[in-house]
Amino acid sequence: xxxxxxxxxxxxxxxxxxxxxxxxxxxxxxxxxxxxxxxxxxxxxxxxxxxxxxxxxxxxxxxxxxxxxxxxxxxxxxxxxxxxxxxxxxxxxxxxxxxxxxxxxxxxxxxxxxxxxxxxxxxxxxxxxxxxxxxxxxxxxxxxxxxxxxxxxxxxxxxxxxxxxxxxxxxxxxxxxxxxxxxxxxxxxxxxxxxxxxxxxxxxxxxxxxxxxxxxxxxxxxxxxxxxxxxxxxxxxxxxxxxxxxxxxxxxxxxxxxxxxxxxxxxxxxxxxxxxxxxxxxxxxxxxxxxxxxxxxxxxxxxxxxxxxxxxxxxxxxxxxxxxxxxxxxxxxxxxxxxxxxxxxxxxxxxxxxxxxxxxxxxxxxxxxxxxxxxxxxxxxxxxxxxxxxxxxxxxxxxxxxxxxxxxxxxxxxxxxxxxxxxxxxxxxxxxxxxxxxxxxxxxxxxxxxxxxxxxxxxxxxxxxxxxxxxxxxxxxxxxxxxxxxxxxxxxxxxxxxxxxxxxxxxxxxxxxxxxxxxxxxxxxxxxxxxxxxxxxxxxxxxxxxxxxxxxxxxxxxxxxxxxxxxxxxxxxxxxxxxxxxxxxxxxxxxxxxxxxxxxxxxxxxxxxxxxxxxxxxxxxxxxxxxxxxxxxxxxxxxxxxxxxxxxxxxxxxxxxxxxxxxxxxxxxxxxxxxxxxxxxxxxxxxxxxxxxxxxxxxxxxxxxxxxxxxx
Numbered sequence: 001x002x003x004x005x006x007x008x009x010x011x012x013x014x015x016x017x018x019x020x021x022x023x024x025x026x027x028x029x030x031x032x033x034x035x036x037x038x039x040x041x042x043x044x045x046x047x048x049x050x051x052x053x054x055x056x057x058x059x060x061x062x063x064x065x066x067x068x069x070x071x072x073x074x075x076x077x078x079x080x081x082x083x084x085x086x087x088x089x090x091x092x093x094x095x096x097x098x099x100x101x102x103x104x105x106x107x108x109x110x111x112x113x114x115x116x117x118x119x120x121x122x123x124x125x126x127x128x129x130x131x132x133x134x135x136x137x138x139x140x141x142x143x144x145x146x147x148x149x150x151x152x153x154x155x156x157x158x159x160x161x162x163x164x165x166x167x168x169x170x171x172x173x174x175x176x177x178x179x180x181x182x183x184x185x186x187x188x189x190x191x192x193x194x195x196x197x198x199x200x201x202x203x204x205x206x207x208x209x210x211x212x213x214x215x216x217x218x219x220x221x222x223x224x225x226x227x228x229x230x231x232x233x234x235x236x237x238x239x240x241x242x243x244x245x246x247x248x249x250x251x252x253x254x255x256x257x258x259x260x261x262x263x264x265x266x267x268x269x270x271x272x273x274x275x276x277x278x279x280x281x282x283x284x285x286x287x288x289x290x291x292x293x294x295x296x297x298x299x300x301x302x303x304x305x306x307x308x309x310x311x312x313x314x315x316x317x318x319x320x321x322x323x324x325x326x327x328x329x330x331x332x333x334x335x336x337x338x339x340x341x342x343x344x345x346x347x348x349x350x351x352x353x354x355x356x357x358x359x360x361x362x363x364x365x366x367x368x369x370x371x372x373x374x375x376x377x378x379x380x381x382x383x384x385x386x387x388x389x390x391x392x393x394x395x396x397x398x399x400x401x402x403x404x405x406x407x408x409x410x411x412x413x414x415x416x417x418x419x420x421x422x423x424x425x426x427x428x429x430x431x432x433x434x435x436x437x438x439x440x441x442x443x444x445x446x447x448x449x450x451x452x453x454x455x456x457x458x459x460x461x462x463x464x465x466x467x468x469x470x471x472x473x474x475x476x477x478x479x480x481x482x483x484x485x486x487x488x489x490x491x492x493x494x495x496x497x498x499x500x501x502x503x504x505x506x507x508x509x510x511x512x513x514x515x516x517x518x519x520x521x522x523x524x525x526x527x528x529x530x531x532x533x534x535x536x537x538x539x540x541x542x543x544x545x546x547x548x549x550x551x552x553x554x555x556x557x558x559x560x561x562x563x564x565x566x567x568x569x570x571x572x573x574x575x576x577x578x579x580x581x582x583x584x585x586x587x588x589x590x591x592x593x594x595x596x597x598x599x600x601x602x603x604x605x606x607x608x609x610x611x612x613x614x615x616x617x618x619x620x621x622x623x624x625x626x627x628x629x630x631x632x633x634x635x636x637x638x639x640x641x642x643x644x645x646x647x648x649x650x651x652x653x654x655x656x657x658x659x660x661x662x663x664x665x666x667x668x669x670x671x672x673x674x675x676x677x678x679x680x681x682x683x684x685x686x687x688x689x690x691x692x693x694x695x696x697x698x699x700x701x702x703x704x705x706x707x708x709x710x711x712x
Contacts, residue, residue: 038114039073046111050096050103076115077122080662087115087665092543092642093622094587123663128339130661131699134329135222138208144358144394146239146320149281151251154197156239157204161216163401164438165196166393167495171442174388178443180500182461186431199242205231213544215402217353219657224326236321240313252277256316259308270302271295274315282324283360284345285369294318328353328657330698339699344368347379350695354655355386355686357394376691383690387683392445400441403650404511404539406434409520418525419601421469432466432496433516433602439498440510450680451647452640453510455540456633460509461498470508470515470603506630507604512540513595513629515602522600525558529568533592540636542646545588567612569593590618594632644680645672652689660694667692 047055047067054060055067065085070076076083089095090112096102103111137145139159146156163186170182205228211218224232239245247253256273260266274294278286286294294315301311319325330346342350348368352360360368364382367373373382386392401407409430414422422429439461444453462470503509511517521532538544596616599605607613617627621642624635636643648671653660660668671688678684689695 038117039076042107042110042114043076043118044070046103046107050101053100054097073118076118080119080122083115083119083122084662084665087112087119088543090115092541092587098586098622119662120666123666127663129663129694129697129699130658132330132656132658133219134327135219135657136224136326137328138216138222139204139206140216140394140398141353141357142326143204144356145325148359148361149252149277149320150245150316152199153249153251154199154244156199157202158196158198159204161207161401161407162397163406164397164435171390171393171396171446173390173392173446176388176447178439178446178500182439182498183495184435184439184498185494185496186435199239199244201242202235202238205235210402210405210407213538214659215399215654215657217398217654217657218659222657232326233321236317239320240317245313257309257312267295267299270298273312274298277316278319279365280359280362281319281322283349283365286324290324337700339697342696342698344371344373346698347373347696350655351382351386351690354690355383355395356389356391357398358391379691380687383687387445387686396438396442396445399651399654400438401434403654404437404517405535406437406516406520409434409516412519412522413524414519414522414601415524419599422519422601424465429465429469429601430516430519432463433514433519435463435496435498436461436466436514437511437516440514445682448681448683451644451675451682451685452637452680454647455510455512455636455643456506457509458503460501460503460514462501463496463498465496466515467499467501506633507597510633512536513598513633518595518598518602519600521595525600526568527596527598527600529592529596530588531592532595533588533590536591536595537588539650540646541642542649543587567608567615568596569615590620593618594620594626594629597629640680641672641676644675644685645669648672648675648685648689651685652692652694655689655695664694667694 047070051067054062055065065082070082090108093108140161143156143159146152147154165185167183167185170179170184172179208216208222210216211221214221247258250257256277260269271291275286275291278291278294297318298311298315301314302308328349330342345365345368348360348364352358352364363385364373367378367382372378412428412430416423440457440459441454443449443459443461444451444457449457507513517535518527518532521535522528534545593616596614597604597606605614616629616632617625618632619625620632620635621639624638626632626635645668648668649660649664652664652668652671671685671692674688675681675685678688
């Protein structure tokens, strides 16, 4: 009877699968027919009417795009990078150029839908995500991973790239609330900012630089030269040989380095200890032959009478210099090429290096070993746990500063005569400026606020110096020592109190209208609207413009003779007359001039030095007109899905250590939909990224593959 029921169920299953297959094939035929009709009736005619005059006719091929080569649907389906580019320029209304005839809005939407259908259909037939090359840890990840592995109560070396230095432990994500006053510092404020508990005698290897429009986690930037390999060997020895590498500082000392209680060495215990240690170090159970090799090495040393702790230090040193520790990589599914799901162990590593910037802990490893981590409910629970863990501070120390490109402010040197208040003592006000957007970012994450609060929040964090530099009256505060109200020192040398302020003036606050961004996108004597616009396009909308032609001269800091009476907008209008410059300027100029009321150090101004009024009016995406910066923010808020998609793209690229490709675009749409359903809250976006198909997938291609990821 049981066999009969099983056979009946199997027969019904086969019938269902057969019916599903027939329906699927029939649907595919309909889709193919519909797509072919769309190409001949919509896509090709639009190309002919609006596009080929600049992209194909008379030998003109702007942007290296020749649309006359697209003669049939298959030509589009075979070039998904081009399809993704076309969707972008149509969606952002960058094409056709402003001075050319425009596509009717309804027809534009039909064209956009048709191109998206081509992309979706092609991906449904065969979806291959851009592969993430094997890469080593950068020095930020390596420092965290070593600290996690040994459960150190200190850092192994100080990292200057950590822009914001935390003082007095203000960061407590488990509370879900940021403190009203936080105490922070910044490395450029002096060497004292680098004073922290660390391992004596340990020095870092060179910093890995941020990729253009990317991050220092970018896999194709993280190679390993023989010289760097040698430095890792020396580094691993210096860590375990540090005079600070002792029981009181090393959390796993008793379970790994201490000798057994019995006088004779217990070979079984040594093997067990090394197995646990390597499982943590290599993010999964080591192969038997690897474990045997480490155990044999330790046993030989112990048999020769070497000190137990010294032997285990050598084992630990070998492990943290091993490629299995240094490299982040994912194996092919049964040796096959193509796209497949990540394993539970690989997912644990992706999660921990994305959110914690270090090794998965024992709980993640145990859930990975049992396979439970692949369960949606378990995975969601782990993301929630990780977001409330203090190690999420590493994400805040790495992602937002790179996303906002705040490293650029270090080299900002406003003219001392024009902006004397920017300089104090031997420091620059930029060290205060750059901390404001980072604290706003942390608050939005910890308090799980909507991501739109990054654009237009009702709060901010400022030091007294930063607050008064924006024209506000200095606030008197209670002095804990005297118990009296008094005004704070505006120029504290190292530890700076930042206070939470309610924002009533929408001209300030958020990640776009703060003094740091205004300063780093300006020259010594004037603002740079093109630089500001390119920053907005790249950072806020994740749509970086192409580099300018090499033969285009830069606009001078000061107007040449005869142009002193012109506004900056008028000077740039003369500068952008070249036809090959016009397209990009139409994209970035409205974004840059929207911020023109902010001077080169972020102060508000209504007119230029020549008395001419600042004109910052413009139109966002050719449909949202604005006449002031508040109207500009309203325009961005009206396009919240564009901003959410741009931020999600940045986060996904950071998490996957690669640029995104056409296959990632549908997933970004799903992430935005999930974020929208979660009231646009930041943690809803992170959860959506973690359960997205690209995050849960991996791709292995043939060795001779010439796959190149799209810059999307």
